[in-house]
Amino acid sequence: MATVEEKAGxxxxxxxxxxxxGFFREMLLIRRFEEKVEERxxxxxxxxxxxxAIGQEAAATGVCAALExxxxxxxxxxxxxxxxxxxxxxxxxxxxxxxxxxxCSRGYGGxxxxxxxxxxxxxxxxxxxxGIPGIVGAALAFQMRGEPRVAVAFFGDGATNTGTxxxxxxLAQLWKVPAVFSLENNGWAExxxxxxxxxxxxxxxxxxxxxxxMKTIEADGQxxxxxxxxxxxxxxxxxxxxxxxxxxxxxxxxxxxxVGDPQVYRDKDELRRExxxxxxxxxxxxxxxxxxxxxxxxxxxxxxxxxxAVEFAKAGTDPPPEDALKYVYA
Amino acid sequence: xPEVTYREAVRDALTHALRTDERVFxxxxxxxxxxxxxxxxxxxxxxxxxxxxxxxxxxxxxxxxTGIGSAMQGMRPVVEIMYEDFLTLSMEQLVNQAxxxxxxxxxxxxxxxxxxxxxxxxxxxxxxxxxxxxxxFVHVPGLKVVFASTPADVRGLLWAxxxxxxxxxxxxxxxxxxxxGEVPDExxxxxxxxxxxxxxxEDVTVVATGRLVHEALEAAEAAEQEGISVEVxxxxxxxxxxxxxxxESVRKTTRCVTAHEAVTRGGFGAELAAVVQHGxxxxxxxxxxxxxxxxGPLPFAPALEQWVVPHAADVLDAVRRTVARA
Numbered sequence: 001m002a003t004v005e006e007k008a009g010x011x012x013x014x015x016x017x018x019x020x021x022g023f024f025r026e027m028l029l030i031r032r033f034e035e036k037v038e039e040r041x042x043x044x045x046x047x048x049x050x051x052x053a054i055g056q057e058a059a060a061t062g063v064c065a066a067l068e069x070x071x072x073x074x075x076x077x078x079x080x081x082x083x084x085x086x087x088x089x090x091x092x093x094x095x096x097x098x099x100x101x102x103x104c105s106r107g108y109g110g111x112x113x114x115x116x117x118x119x120x121x122x123x124x125x126x127x128x129x130x131g132i133p134g135i136v137g138a139a140l141a142f143q144m145r146g147e148p149r150v151a152v153a154f155f156g157d158g159a160t161n162t163g164t165x166x167x168x169x170x171l172a173q174l175w176k177v178p179a180v181f182s183l184e185n186n187g188w189a190e191x192x193x194x195x196x197x198x199x200x201x202x203x204x205x206x207x208x209x210x211x212x213x214m215k216t217i218e219a220d221g222q223x224x225x226x227x228x229x230x231x232x233x234x235x236x237x238x239x240x241x242x243x244x245x246x247x248x249x250x251x252x253x254x255x256x257x258x259v260g261d262p263q264v265y266r267d268k269d270e271l272r273r274e275x276x277x278x279x280x281x282x283x284x285x286x287x288x289x290x291x292x293x294x295x296x297x298x299x300x301x302x303x304x305x306x307x308x309a310v311e312f313a314k315a316g317t318d319p320p321p322e323d324a325l326k327y328v329y330a
Numbered sequence: 331x332p333e334v335t336y337r338e339a340v341r342d343a344l345t346h347a348l349r350t351d352e353r354v355f356x357x358x359x360x361x362x363x364x365x366x367x368x369x370x371x372x373x374x375x376x377x378x379x380x381x382x383x384x385x386x387x388x389x390x391x392x393x394x395x396t397g398i399g400s401a402m403q404g405m406r407p408v409v410e411i412m413y414e415d416f417l418t419l420s421m422e423q424l425v426n427q428a429x430x431x432x433x434x435x436x437x438x439x440x441x442x443x444x445x446x447x448x449x450x451x452x453x454x455x456x457x458x459x460x461x462x463x464x465x466x467f468v469h470v471p472g473l474k475v476v477f478a479s480t481p482a483d484v485r486g487l488l489w490a491x492x493x494x495x496x497x498x499x500x501x502x503x504x505x506x507x508x509x510x511g512e513v514p515d516e517x518x519x520x521x522x523x524x525x526x527x528x529x530x531x532e533d534v535t536v537v538a539t540g541r542l543v544h545e546a547l548e549a550a551e552a553a554e555q556e557g558i559s560v561e562v563x564x565x566x567x568x569x570x571x572x573x574x575x576x577x578e579s580v581r582k583t584t585r586c587v588t589a590h591e592a593v594t595r596g597g598f599g600a601e602l603a604a605v606v607q608h609g610x611x612x613x614x615x616x617x618x619x620x621x622x623x624x625x626g627p628l629p630f631a632p633a634l635e636q637w638v639v640p641h642a643a644d645v646l647d648a649v650r651r652t653v654a655r656a
Binding site: 105106113122123133135136137138139140163171326327329 | 395
């Protein structure tokens with residue numbers, strides 16, 4: 001977990017430059033990973049259905065940095081960033097995307113079902129909102145056993161329209177379980193924009209948690225420091241037994257819903273403007289005033305790690321077909 | 331051996347689990363002060379307190395999902411879905427989550443969750459409080475499905491289900507709660523996947539579940555008067571299924587009737603018929619007969635309801651048809 005310093009004079013908190021550089025390295029690693037996934041998918045090497053988190057790296061990095069190793073998360077179909085940020089090595093994620101035994105789900109899950117229980121990743125879910133009630137249950141287990149742990153559900157704005165979301169928030173608040181609901185609000189439910197799926201302004205989605213009397217924290221999802229501090233405050237609140245927290249992160253999906261999505265539904269100029277002004281990695285780079293050589297060093301390391309991950313994955317073991325039913329029952 | 335009701339037998343298994351395993355807790359609608367809509371959990375709140383006997387909002391999706399998450403974190407939740415009709419509200423979590431976490435994770439997690447529910451006709455609730463949906467869940471790999479018909483079975487099978495590492499759909503039948511039967515002095519788990527032969531016979535095997543086990547036994551008595559010897563087998567667990575016991579029985583009797591309260595079309599009897607025709611084809615002397623409800627939502631008026639669901643007379647007719655063919 002990263003450290004925070006008290007902001008001089010204000011009583012607020014800020015994150016040291018060194019820690020922010022660590023965040024930058026991780027966010028760039030995620031970006032290079034996602035770009036490599038797109039490239040390898042287009043090369044025809046990756047089976048299945050892929051969703052990348054380009055533009056949403058700060059949300060995953062900032063939230064997971066605020067967690068302890070034995071805190072748990074549940075992710076979504078857009079899972080790669082969360083899995084990396086929670087601590088699964090990129091080569092094991094890449095191996096999973098190639099369907100190899102060395103993958104983090106042994107080749108049984110795929111991109112939308114990345115698990116790594118050893119680092120607290122309880123699984124990515126391909127049903128929108130499907131992982132949220134399980135996180136309430138994990139938090140309930142921690143509460144019943146008196147363990148100082150939190151459980152975090154990642155989900156998007158589209159998920160807040162499901163009954164699962166509302167039932168889960170209601171129950172979590174009723175029982176005051178140590179859960180954090182991390183809302184990555186990118187304003188899109190696949191191809192459907194906020195105005196067609198939300199009866200309230202897109203920036204006001206946290207009101208849905210307020211309806212249950214739940215504490216909410218707002219943060220700019222493109223500002224990793226703000227995300228981190230919000231998640232840290234949420235964790236402290238939840239683990240202190242004060243109840244769950246919804247962290248509302250306004251973020252931007254700077255790519256299609258899935259790899260290969262032509263985005264015919266999206267205004268091209270608006271997307272270009274978002275890419276120019278809302279890229280969390282560019283924003284952090286400018287803030288840290290990284291020199292060209294520093295950037296090149298960090299980028300080269302990230303690129304090398306991702307390239308090595310592809311080599312690791314390609315050299316991996318194909319699961320024997322007859323093992324297909326090995327894990328149906330315990 | 332003490333004699334207890336089916337309801338008391340369920341409660342006894344729950345009490346035993348709660349006393350002997352601190353990971354066990356209960357969640358469900360109205361299971362606390364009220365003691366459950368069927369009275370099964372009466373007294374448990376007093377003994378175990380509100381942290382382990384948890385009344386929930388009317389949120390079936392969240393109840394099951396919370397059970398899944400706590401089970402994955404080492405607890406042994408037993409959740410109650412008040413009527414199996416309401417399982418429909420939790421299907422996403424049952425089918426996509428509980429059943430699949432273990433495979434999707436490549437074996438990293440298991441979901442030791444028991445979902446108790448009940449249903450069944452015979453009291454005119456209409457179409458949304460008496461369905462028999464057990465066959466749906468047999469079609470979902472990763473779930474186990476139990477349907478107990480006697481006090482001894484419901485007690486031992488529930489104890490086994492709570493100890494099982496997998497998600498178990500545990501079906502009880504509403505009209506069986508008051509029936510009495512002997513149970514062993516000591517509670518022993520009944521392993522899932524073992525059928526029970528209720529009555530031995532020579533001419534026809536009736537494979538029955540739930541309330542129809544009792545209807546089949548009544549039909550067998552009547553058939554005896556006509557000189558037809560009927561064997562009654564209750565699979566008790568539909569998944570995993572004790573195929574061998576059923577096949578051995580049919581190879582002996584050479585005729586088979588399946589019987590359940592659920593509608594015949596697409597019901598568990600279809601699966602049983604497939605298993606029997608494949609495993610005992612050379613022994614069969616008559617087509618397999620299926621007994622089940624007629625294909626319609628349950629109507630309200632008692633006369634209508636009774637006409638739709640099967641009774642001992644329907645089982646007896648089916649038995650006669652198989653004998654008439656030979």
